Every structure is written in C-alpha cells, then in structure tokens.
Amino acid sequence: MPHRLLASWQRSEDYGVPVETVQPVFTGAYDEQSLFFECGQQVLGELARNLADEPISLMLTDADGLVLNRFSGDHALLRALDAVHLAPGFSYAEREAGTNGLGLALADRVPTVVRAEQHYALSLCSYTCAAVPVLDPVTGRLEGAVNLTTWSQASSDLLLALAHSAASTTSALMLSRASGRTARPAPRGEVFRVEVPRLEPGAGTLRELSQPWTAALHRAEDAVAAGRVVAAVGERGTGRATLLAQAERRHRPASRILAASAPAPADVEAWLDLWTPEVGKPHTAVVVRRVDELPVWAAQRLRDLVTEVPLAVTAERFEDIPAPLAGLVDAVVQVPALRERAEDVVALARHAAMRVRGREIDIDPSAAHALEQHHWPGNVSELVEVVRAAAGHTDRIEVRHLPAELLTGSRRRLSRIEAFERDEIVRVLTRPGVTMRDAAEELGMSRATLYRKVAHLELRVPR
Known part of the structure; x- marks a missing residue:
C-alpha cells in the first residue's frame, strides 16, 4: 500500500474510527452563499447532466470535509451512499470517516484516488473515490474539494481526470467572478x-x-x-x-x-x-x-x-x-479563560494544526513565544482560527505566518494608518535574517524612526 495510505490508516486508528462501518458526524447547516459553493454547484451540475447515465456521484465538500451537495442519475448508487451517510450535511473528514478519497485529499492537499479495499472502514470497500482539492485562486486558501464516487468494480481510470477537470473549472470560475464581489455573510452556525x-x-x-x-x-x-x-x-x-x-x-x-x-x-x-x-x-x-x-x-x-x-x-x-x-x-x-492558563497555548496550537493538516506541524520557538504572550480575548476559538490560517500555508509555523495584531502589546484601537504601518513593519521584521537597518531601508525610514514606531505600537517581534 502507498505510504500516504498507510499514514492515513495510522491516523484513522489514532482517531478511533471504527473499522466495520463509518459513523460520520452530521451538521445541519453550511454556507450556501459562498463563491466556492456557487461556482462548484454550477460546474458539478453541468458535468452531472453529461454523466446522467453513468454510475457516478459528484459531490462538493468544504475544507472540513462536510458534503455540501451531491449529483447522480444512478438511484441505486444514491441509495447505497445514503446507507453510509455519504450525503449532504455529513462530514467525511478523515478523522470522522477514516481513510477515504475526499478526506485524504483534504488532509494531504493533493489529488487522491482511494479504491475499494484501500478504505479504512469496511462499509466503504464497495466504492472507489477520486477527489481534488480546490484552492481560492486569489488567496490560495483551501476552500474544499471535488469528489467523484463510483462502485468499486467500475473502471476508475477517468475518475481522477474528471475530478481534476471539475476542480480546475471551479477555480477558474471563482477567479472570473471574484472581482468586485461583496463579503459573504457569516454562516448561520451549527444547528446540530x-x-x-x-x-x-x-x-x-x-x-x-x-x-x-x-x-x-x-x-x-x-x-x-x-x-x-x-x-x-x-x-x-x-x-x-x-x-x-x-x-x-x-x-x-x-x-x-x-x-x-x-x-x-x-x-x-x-x-x-x-x-x-x-x-x-x-x-x-x-x-x-x-x-x-x-x-x-x-x-x-x-x-x-x-x-x-x-x-x-x-x-x-x-x-x-x-x-x-x-x-x-x-x-x-x-x-x-485561556489568558489564565498560558501554558496550554502551545499544546492547543499544535493540536489545532494537526486537525487542519492531519499530521504534526512544527511551531518554531519564536512563534510559540508570540502565541504565549498574546492576551487571547477570543480564547481558544481565536487561537484555533489563527493556527488554522497559518497551518494552511506551511508545515512549520513561524512568526511571519502569524497576524500582526498578535505582536502588538497595546490594546488600544489603532487608526487605519497605524494598522497599515504596523502590518508593514511586522511583515518586514519577521522575515528571516532581516536586521533593523535592512527593515528601515525597505520601509523608507531611518532606523531611529523605525525604533520609535516599534515602541509607539508596542510591537513584540521575536528576533
């Protein structure tokens, strides 16, 4: 078995996923107004019409493995997928359902095919799944995945190619519609x-x-x-x-x-x-x-x-x-509150990073120190959001991957100009090997001015 699959099986065992049958988590709410959902829905809908007579189910999932929609003209396949809860509203992340195509594609951030007996849960061995992650074409953020599922005895040669095509088309459609788009509303929240x-x-x-x-x-x-x-x-x-x-x-x-x-x-x-x-x-x-x-x-x-x-x-x-x-x-x-137990911060950060990537993510000492020094008004939820954003872009979290506000000692509200200056100073100073002289030159100011601004903003940038 390929190394990636063996690693996924080990993680599935560590998560406590049952071997006999999959028992995924059900969540009754998800964001149907996102650009990703809108574009993915259109792409998969059109592809499904062309594959109406094929025993294939097409699905869109979010970055956490939550199934957002499902298309198929094969009613027998749909009934079988219902029996294993591979349906909208259910999470098929690796930690919930064990090794499966979409869960592994999201965990490793790479296109993935999982065939028949390669699934961790025996109840999934009747299927072959191909999934391709979809990244936001502007920010590079993982938005979710396109997943195609068919019977295990059916030919899977074109399955991954179709998933690749659907993911690429979704990303291209997102790019074409991104300009001038207003911010999407917050999700309605988890219902159940x-x-x-x-x-x-x-x-x-x-x-x-x-x-x-x-x-x-x-x-x-x-x-x-x-x-x-x-x-x-x-x-x-x-x-x-x-x-x-x-x-x-x-x-x-x-x-x-x-x-x-x-x-x-x-x-x-x-x-x-x-x-x-x-x-x-x-x-x-x-x-x-x-x-x-x-x-x-x-x-x-x-x-x-x-x-x-x-x-x-x-x-x-x-x-x-x-x-x-x-x-x-x-x-x-x-x-x-988290500020009353600062010794938990790094352990929780490592745990949050593992949930994002499905593997251990390194946190360098300077970043760990910055995390421990922050006041965390949003507590563990805020910490998880910070770590999720950082771990989504790197296998080693450094200070430069953290938001600038984490390095600001002052709790007063900054003006827009002050916030812009802070973000630029932090961006430059957190690059590996940069000196104060280098930073001052790049920012177009004297070293004395840079020192004054660092003091005024109460920046804590680990060197």
Whole structure:
C-alpha cells in the first residue's frame, strides 16, 4: 500500500474510527452563499447532466470535509451512499470517516484516488473515490474539494481526470467572478452535531493540560458521575462544551454525545424538531451550547424533550440561563479563560494544526513565544482560527505566518494608518535574517524612526 495510505490508516486508528462501518458526524447547516459553493454547484451540475447515465456521484465538500451537495442519475448508487451517510450535511473528514478519497485529499492537499479495499472502514470497500482539492485562486486558501464516487468494480481510470477537470473549472470560475464581489455573510452556525461513541483525539480530546483546566474538568466529572445536570460557564471560546463532553465521555465511554448550539432565531423550530428522534435512542447524553441565547419558550420546549437523558449546558453566566433550564442545573463549573492558563497555548496550537493538516506541524520557538504572550480575548476559538490560517500555508509555523495584531502589546484601537504601518513593519521584521537597518531601508525610514514606531505600537517581534 502507498505510504500516504498507510499514514492515513495510522491516523484513522489514532482517531478511533471504527473499522466495520463509518459513523460520520452530521451538521445541519453550511454556507450556501459562498463563491466556492456557487461556482462548484454550477460546474458539478453541468458535468452531472453529461454523466446522467453513468454510475457516478459528484459531490462538493468544504475544507472540513462536510458534503455540501451531491449529483447522480444512478438511484441505486444514491441509495447505497445514503446507507453510509455519504450525503449532504455529513462530514467525511478523515478523522470522522477514516481513510477515504475526499478526506485524504483534504488532509494531504493533493489529488487522491482511494479504491475499494484501500478504505479504512469496511462499509466503504464497495466504492472507489477520486477527489481534488480546490484552492481560492486569489488567496490560495483551501476552500474544499471535488469528489467523484463510483462502485468499486467500475473502471476508475477517468475518475481522477474528471475530478481534476471539475476542480480546475471551479477555480477558474471563482477567479472570473471574484472581482468586485461583496463579503459573504457569516454562516448561520451549527444547528446540530452528533459525536459518535468513541474517543476522538482529532476532535478536541486533549488530556494533558494545565492545572486550572484539569481542576475544572475534575469538578465536571464528579458532577456527571453523581447524576447532576452540569452548567459550564465562562467566556466564549474557552472550551466549555469540550470540557463537558470530556467529562461525559470519561463517565460514559460507550455513550453517544449529542451536542447542539443555539440556532439563529429563524431556525429554532427546525432545531427543536431534530431532537425528538435522537433523544429517545439508548446510551445518549446531551450537551447544549450557549443556552443563554435561547428564547424562554424554546428553553421550555427543550426542557420537556430532554428530561429523560443526561444533560449538560453552557453559558457565559449562570444568571443568563433561561429559567426553565436553570431550574434543572445542579452544579456549575467555571471554565478558565485561556489568558489564565498560558501554558496550554502551545499544546492547543499544535493540536489545532494537526486537525487542519492531519499530521504534526512544527511551531518554531519564536512563534510559540508570540502565541504565549498574546492576551487571547477570543480564547481558544481565536487561537484555533489563527493556527488554522497559518497551518494552511506551511508545515512549520513561524512568526511571519502569524497576524500582526498578535505582536502588538497595546490594546488600544489603532487608526487605519497605524494598522497599515504596523502590518508593514511586522511583515518586514519577521522575515528571516532581516536586521533593523535592512527593515528601515525597505520601509523608507531611518532606523531611529523605525525604533520609535516599534515602541509607539508596542510591537513584540521575536528576533
């Protein structure tokens, strides 16, 4: 078996992916207004019309392996793909579904074919998949992948070529439509997520962290073991839901954990409808994120739905939890902010980078120091976004890959001119081997002026 496939199988085993059958994560919301989705939908739709009589399914996925759409004229193939959840709304990332064509293409950032028995899960051995990553033609950012799937006994010689063609056409169409395009709206947010009954090292189950985090985790574990309803409170992005899920998993290692985030107001009715068929299943625990955003009427209905299952919730403050749910809470655990546990920053950064690339990503000492010194007002969520952006472009994260604001000591709001100057100074000073003299010459100022600006902006640029 090729080295890349062996490495993927090893990662799949480390993630805890079951060998017998795939159990992918379901997410009920994704961004249908992105340029990538718009262009990919058009390209695959046209290609599907030309392949209407062929046993091939064409799919578009986002950068996290979430299936966004699916085209095929073969109804038998579609029914078979439904049985293994290779359908819109399900994530087929490597950490969720093991070695498969689209998951490996996204993990390695290269075109990939995975045939029959090369799949990690036995339930996928009936298929052959070819996938090609699609990069934003302007920024170079990974947007997702084009995936073509057929039966394993069918010829796959042209499968990768077709995927290549569709990915290239999508990228070209994105480039032609990119100019003058307004910023896309933020996604509506995750509506529903099912975490399958296994430990997921690739999905947030870090064990060895600092004493403040460990102490909070132990308090949550004790409450769960005592059968209490736990509320994890604290700033957004601190890992409140992760802490609760870890506590549930340690106490109930064989249970499913249903984790849901409070939806947009327009989605509340649909969100509530998703609960009924799920909470009745055995060995199920529920974590509801950000319940302080739920209207009281929705909290009342949710309380009635989850009375028979182990429940945990998150909020910024206990006082803001709607009364119908607050009345159920028996224990409150305060989750410390990331700035209160700086020793966790690099470990979390390495973990986030591995989730992006599917392998260890090096963080050089200067970059690690810069990460540790930042205040992280957005907590772990902000750290993950910074690392995702950096790891998407390099196998070794250096200071020059980090955003300039991470190197600014001052927390005051900068003017547009000051922000531009800061970004240019950081861009030049973080290049390997650049001296202050070199930087001053390139920036068109004296060394004395450069030193003054560095001091005024309170820049911390590791040398």
